[in-house]
Amino acid sequence: MTTPTELSEPAAPGSRAGHTAAARPRKPGRVRRLSKRDKVVLGIMVGIPTLVQLAFVWIPTLLSVLLSFTRWNGLALSDIRAAGLANYSYVFTDNPAFWPAVQHNILWLLFLAVIATPLGLLLAVLLDQQIRGSKIYQSIFFVPVMLSLALVGIIWQLFYQKDNGLLNFLLGTAGTPQAVDWFGNSSVNIWAALVAATWRHAGYVMILYLAGLKGVDASLKEAASLDGANATQTFFRIVFPAMAPINIVIVVITIIESLRAFDVVWVINKGTNGLELISALVITYLIGEGQSIGIGSAFAVILLVISLVPITIYLSRTFRKEKF
Amino acid sequence: MSIHEDRPANGTFRPGLDRRTLLKTLGVGAVGAAGIPLLAACTGGSGPGATPSASTSLTFGSGSSDDVPKAAYKAVTDAFTAKTKIKVTTNVVPHNDFQNKISTYLQGSPDDAFTWFAGYRMQYYAGKGLLAPIDDVWAKVGANYSDAMKKASTGPDGKMYFVPNYNYPWGFFYRKSVWAEKGYAVPTTFDALKTLCAKMKSDGLIPIEFADKDGWPAMGTFDYINMRLNGYQFHMDLTAHKESWDQKKVSDVFDTWKALLPYQNPAALGMTWQDAAINMGRKKSGMYLLGSFVTQQYTDKTILDDIDFFAFPEIAMEGQDAVEAPIDGLLLSKKGGNNQAARDFLAFMGTPEGQDAYAKVDPSNIATAKGADTSTFSPLTKKCAETIANAKSISQFFDRDALPAMANNVMIPALQGFIKDGTVDVKNLESQAKALYAAQ
Numbered sequence A: 001m002t003t004p005t006e007l008s009e010p011a012a013p014g015s016r017a018g019h020t021a022a023a024r025p026r027k028p029g030r031v032r033r034l035s036k037r038d039k040v041v042l043g044i045m046v047g048i049p050t051l052v053q054l055a056f057v058w059i060p061t062l063l064s065v066l067l068s069f070t071r072w073n074g075l076a077l078s079d080i081r082a083a084g085l086a087n088y089s090y091v092f093t094d095n096p097a098f099w100p101a102v103q104h105n106i107l108w109l110l111f112l113a114v115i116a117t118p119l120g121l122l123l124a125v126l127l128d129q130q131i132r133g134s135k136i137y138q139s140i141f142f143v144p145v146m147l148s149l150a151l152v153g154i155i156w157q158l159f160y161q162k163d164n165g166l167l168n169f170l171l172g173t174a175g176t177p178q179a180v181d182w183f184g185n186s187s188v189n190i191w192a193a194l195v196a197a198t199w200r201h202a203g204y205v206m207i208l209y210l211a212g213l214k215g216v217d218a219s220l221k222e223a224a225s226l227d228g229a230n231a232t233q234t235f236f237r238i239v240f241p242a243m244a245p246i247n248i249v250i251v252v253i254t255i256i257e258s259l260r261a262f263d264v265v266w267v268i269n270k271g272t273n274g275l276e277l278i279s280a281l282v283i284t285y286l287i288g289e290g291q292s293i294g295i296g297s298a299f300a301v302i303l304l305v306i307s308l309v310p311i312t313i314y315l316s317r318t319f320r321k322e323k324f
Numbered sequence B: 001m002s003i004h005e006d007r008p009a010n011g012t013f014r015p016g017l018d019r020r021t022l023l024k025t026l027g028v029g030a031v032g033a034a035g036i037p038l039l040a041a042c043t044g045g046s047g048p049g050a051t052p053s054a055s056t057s058l059t060f061g062s063g064s065s066d067d068v069p070k071a072a073y074k075a076v077t078d079a080f081t082a083k084t085k086i087k088v089t090t091n092v093v094p095h096n097d098f099q100n101k102i103s104t105y106l107q108g109s110p111d112d113a114f115t116w117f118a119g120y121r122m123q124y125y126a127g128k129g130l131l132a133p134i135d136d137v138w139a140k141v142g143a144n145y146s147d148a149m150k151k152a153s154t155g156p157d158g159k160m161y162f163v164p165n166y167n168y169p170w171g172f173f174y175r176k177s178v179w180a181e182k183g184y185a186v187p188t189t190f191d192a193l194k195t196l197c198a199k200m201k202s203d204g205l206i207p208i209e210f211a212d213k214d215g216w217p218a219m220g221t222f223d224y225i226n227m228r229l230n231g232y233q234f235h236m237d238l239t240a241h242k243e244s245w246d247q248k249k250v251s252d253v254f255d256t257w258k259a260l261l262p263y264q265n266p267a268a269l270g271m272t273w274q275d276a277a278i279n280m281g282r283k284k285s286g287m288y289l290l291g292s293f294v295t296q297q298y299t300d301k302t303i304l305d306d307i308d309f310f311a312f313p314e315i316a317m318e319g320q321d322a323v324e325a326p327i328d329g330l331l332l333s334k335k336g337g338n339n340q341a342a343r344d345f346l347a348f349m350g351t352p353e354g355q356d357a358y359a360k361v362d363p364s365n366i367a368t369a370k371g372a373d374t375s376t377f378s379p380l381t382k383k384c385a386e387t388i389a390n391a392k393s394i395s396q397f398f399d400r401d402a403l404p405a406m407a408n409n410v411m412i413p414a415l416q417g418f419i420k421d422g423t424v425d426v427k428n429l430e431s432q433a434k435a436l437y438a439a440q
Helices: A002-011 A016-026 A036-067 A086-094 A096-129 A136-146 A149-160 A166-171 A189-215 A216-227 A231-242 A243-261 A263-269 A278-286 A291-322 B001-013 B013-044 B069-086 B095-100 B102-107 B120-127 B135-143 B147-152 B177-183 B192-200 B217-230 B230-239 B248-263 B271-282 B292-297 B303-304 B340-349 B350-360 B381-387 B403-420 B427-437
Strands: B057-062 B087-092 B113-117 B160-167 B168-177 B207-210 B285-291 B307-310 B322-324 B327-331 B393-395
Touching: A016 A136, A036 A149, A036 A166, A036 A291, A086 A291, A086 B427, A096 A189, A096 A278, A149 A166, A149 A189, A149 A263, A189 A243, A189 A263, A189 B120, A231 A243, A243 A291, A263 A278, A263 B217, A278 A291, A278 B403, B001 B207, B013 B381, B057 B069, B057 B340, B069 B087, B069 B303, B069 B350, B095 B102, B095 B322, B113 B120, B113 B340, B135 B340, B135 B393, B147 B393, B160 B350, B168 B177, B168 B217, B168 B271, B168 B322, B177 B307, B192 B248, B192 B285, B207 B248, B207 B271, B217 B230, B217 B248, B217 B285, B217 B322, B217 B403, B230 B393, B248 B403, B248 B427, B271 B292, B271 B403, B292 B307, B292 B381, B303 B307, B307 B381, B327 B340, B340 B350, B403 B427
Parallel strands: B057 B087, B057 B113, B207 B285, B322 B393
Antiparallel strands: B113 B327, B160 B327, B168 B285, B168 B307
């Protein structure tokens, strides 16, 4: 009740125009745009997200790093014991799943970058033409991105099942000894998982590129065609470079997706038998009864360090741009 | 309130005020929103433990969330309430969540009594002082149980902690009609088993049905070969990591198993136990080493009646004395130890009366107390029950007898690797075991 009247005081004597005219020349050097109350409000608004960020991101990160140098059963705090580098030596030398997991994450990145992302781009370009029912196709391709983990698992189970699955049925091998064991054969199942991941990733990339394509000035294309460029040349020389900001976002998303790749693999067999991934190892060791917090934290820290590389490159690029 | 009342008056003069009041409202909203999880956390923490020491009621945490066991435990609590006028508040949690969150659950404000398993999983929390010893309850109901049950209910300090409700044996299940048609006989020695497998293979069957996509079913084969080869005590010491993995006894287990591998379903790594059970139901395979819960897959009564069971054949030690029969039952949390009503409830579970109330609703398992009603048992259940009753020692299955991290994070990948190419690195198993057990 009191604050609004207080604020309105300077305005009371004069009209609206008089108020602004009177306020400006009075303090030419020091512009006080914020009242005390504004500062409090802004302080809260900046402070709360900062606190939330601290509480949910920075402090857990720091604790993870600290815990990765300890042994802890997750019960009483007094059970925490220093372990030095023991957890890291476990990860690097004793754990048979770690190096395969690193290889799989790299394979994941390459596959998404070489197959899935270009596929998404292709879909976007095709759907950006004035085809009939474009919106419907867009929705269809985007649906996988919205589906929950459990559903994705069930859908692919129907495809890949050895004896009753659609894929072996189409190959005509269902029920025969020649049937491909899509989930169980450790040299095949990573590719099966990658196809499932592509199914989601391509839809995601498609939506982003569709937005990007809409943002490309049509006059650019027009000018290109006037200069005699064909469709391929127009796309690769004009449109694609014009989408540079989107391209960077896509690169970052592809890298992040390959680092946090998890759900498909977890649904299939919890990341064992040829489907090892670093993120699955983090969950295996941190969540649930098989909890071994020190080792799980060590895995998490390793994943963090790997993630920092693309994040640093991305951020340094963005900030450099803003400076100039 | 006041903001909205004042707004029209000032708003016409200074458009900027609208923005400020908006900011303020947002700010207040943000504070409110931030407060919600805190409040929720408070109520969440104090909710279940509302009446800890009142002796006319108790809280009961149940991880038996599937329809049948859930209804069965409700029958038990109803029977208990009818008998004693003590009110039981049951909190049912989905079983995977219940198991995964047990550590936080026990340290937070657990229910007085809760469902759990015998074995290392129980002993570990008893050793950490998170459970209440119940020697007084066992003084009342101890006579109802066999020595093997008593052994399985004892904590690391020699005190009693666990009241068994039911269990189910692991063994070979097969279709009688298939065996009768081909003239197979139940093998009692490992050599006889291998001969039988070879014969089945030449008859075009998959001799031993097998599935290990989920990782844990293969532990049953490991447990049995280990117990038959090295004895029950070695198995218990190995799972408790009192014995090293890097020794000949352990590699012998895998070497022995290698003789069976060619007879087990080669597609095991892509299949769940349900898939495998269906295969055996369709007479594609000769037998299946699994827990008696395999019968849950056979809803067709003619198939169900056609299922029979035999114990794992003897290899080198102790004949067929040891049986793998995981026991489910009840524990008392540390807090629940102060509640006499909760102790009474556990004692009730240990009586034939309490177990009958359960088994009437869920007949797929076998009651553990002597004197429980067996008249409704099918011949198969009767056979399973006899096998357990005659057992000299009962193991709980690898993932209940060993450190969960060892079972889930080390054994599952190691066994899957073994199934794939017949090799296993026992030296690496030992170095992993060392690191994981050291963290406990």
